Amino acid sequence: MAANYDVLIVGGGIAGLSLASALAGQCSVALVEAEQTLAYHTSSRSARQLIPSYGPAVVQELTVRTLELMAARDAELPVPVLEPRSFMLVGDEATVKAEASGHMHPITHAEALELCPALNPGSFTAAGLDTGSFACNAPVLLEDHRQRAEANGADIITGAKVHSAQRLGSGWQVGAGLEGFQSAVVVNAAGAWADELAVLSGVEKLGLQPFRRTAAIVDVERPLPPGSPMVCAADDSYYFRREGEQVLISPSETVPSGPEDARPRPGDVEALVTRLNSITSLGIRSVARAWTGLRTEAADGVPVVGFDAEAPGFYWLAGQGGYGFQTSSAIAELAAAEILGSLSGTSPVSRTATALAAARWSIRR
Numbered sequence: 299m300a301a302n303y304d305v306l307i308v309g310g311g312i313a314g315l316s317l318a319s320a321l322a323g324q325c326s327v328a329l330v331e332a333e334q335t336l337a338y339h340t341s342s343r344s345a346r347q348l349i350p351s352y353g354p355a356v357v358q359e360l361t362v363r364t365l366e367l368m369a370a371r372d373a374e375l376p377v378p379v380l381e382p383r384s385f386m387l388v389g390d391e392a393t394v395k396a397e398a399s400g401h402m403h404p405i406t407h408a409e410a411l412e413l414c415p416a417l418n419p420g421s422f423t424a425a426g427l428d429t430g431s432f433a434c435n436a437p438v439l440l441e442d443h444r445q446r447a448e449a450n451g452a453d454i455i456t457g458a459k460v461h462s463a464q465r466l467g468s469g470w471q472v473g474a475g476l477e478g479f480q481s482a483v484v485v486n487a488a489g490a491w492a493d494e495l496a497v498l499s500g501v502e503k504l505g506l507q508p509f510r511r512t513a514a515i516v517d518v519e520r521p522l523p524p525g526s527p528m529v530c531a532a533d534d535s536y537y538f539r540r541e542g543e544q545v546l547i548s549p550s551e552t553v554p555s556g557p558e559d560a561r562p563r564p565g566d567v568e569a570l571v572t573r574l575n576s577i578t579s580l581g582i583r584s585v586a587r588a589w590t591g592l593r594t595e596a597a598d599g600v601p602v603v604g605f606d607a608e609a610p611g612f613y614w615l616a617g618q619g620g621y622g623f624q625t626s627s628a629i630a631e632l633a634a635a636e637i638l639g640s641l642s643g644t645s646p647v648s649r650t651a652t653a654l655a656a657a658r659w660s661i662r663r
């Protein structure tokens with residue numbers, strides 16, 4: 299017999315887990331994750347930085363709200379999720395100016411070098427600084443969402459890949475692993491597999507594209523001092539930041555991929571090590587570990603959040619791109635309100651495709 303829930307969330311990354319914790323206790327919730335462990339894919343592979351000046355306007359707005367929600371929650375946690383860590387953009391005048399927005403303000407060349415003396419003075423001519431940026435303790439955040447969801451009655455089932463989903467009567471019938479589920483709402487929080495999940499559910503896909511992005515932890519001769527900003531090239535060709543005595547680096551590549559368990563390609567990290575050793579005094583000696591994750595985006599780069607126009611009860615929570623952590627709590631807050639509204643019949647459960655697209659530009663708190 300199929301287990302019955304108000305909401306079935308597919309995907310146990312930051313998107314699915316933050317929604318599960320926002321909904322639990324207000325309706326019956328199950329979350330199914332294909333892998334044996336939660337957050338196995340992109341959500342365990344991020345740079346863990348929350349940057350209010352990063353991304354399109356709607357993303358910046360969602361980030362500011364997420365930071366408010368996380369700061370309020372931090373007051374109750376033994377280990378905080380947030381730690382101040384500013385974000386510095388370096389490059390040429392025109393590129394820094396084009397990228398600087400919202401919380402990012404211009405700083406002088408000398409100020410930039412004072413903040414990060416490891417930078418070769420000749421490697422940039424202009425800089426901007428976002429002092430409202432934070433480091434995110436992602437493992438603590440993910441575990442807090444899991445604990446809150448389960449403490450409030452949500453069922454979280456791992457090793458259960460959704461293989462079938464169909465609309466039956468007023469709800470959904472879903473097969474995941476060896477189990478069957480019935481629910482009024484299915485939430486598509488399947489990350490790089492979001493379009494694939496839509497297709498197997500009989501829902502038209504949105505053309506979401508996963509892009510590879512690699513990062514590595516490297517051993518250095520001269521570690522960055524505590525309090526150093528994260529440094530990012532304004533032309534998006536690299537970033538690096540302190541990771542204790544080591545340094546996290548990324549070539550910031552944006553290479554299209556299918557949904558998969560992505561791995562670094564030979565040369566990706568090595569080329570960046572050579573470059574960073576020529577434009578900084580870090581003295582990178584070796585690569586301790588490297589990984590690749592998939593940042594999945596809609597064509598306009600804006601997260602896809604809302605009920606599908608043509609498939610009643612099918613809720614999209616996808617396309618978070620490089621902003622999945624920094625928008626997570628605000629998106630969960632918004633999604634929970636919409637889903638609870640639809641369960642109580644107080645909000646529209648279906649929109650046209652055009653309205654869905656428009657709504658993505660008009661998310662307001």
Ligand SMILES: Cc1cc2nc3c(=O)[nH]c(=O)nc-3n(C[C@H](O)[C@H](O)[C@H](O)COP(=O)(O)OP(=O)(O)OC[C@H]3O[C@@H](n4cnc5c(N)ncnc54)[C@H](O)[C@@H]3O)c2cc1C
Pocket residue numbers: 308309310311312313314330331332333336337338339340341342343344345346347348458459460461487488489490491492495510511512513548590591592593615616617618619620621622623624625
């Ligand atoms: C190198 C790198 C650096 C990044 N840095 C940052 C950063 O500093 N700040 C920031 O905010 N974001 C950052 N991001 C982006 C962020 O990590 C993502 O936006 C976020 O993790 C996406 O979360 P998700 O839950 O949507 O996807 P995922 O974590 O991939 O979760 C989706 C889950 O769905 C599951 N699933 C798929 N299909 C099925 C199915 N059929 N049945 C059951 N389960 C299924 C998958 O197994 C997966 O666990 C970075 C990403 C990368 C790669």
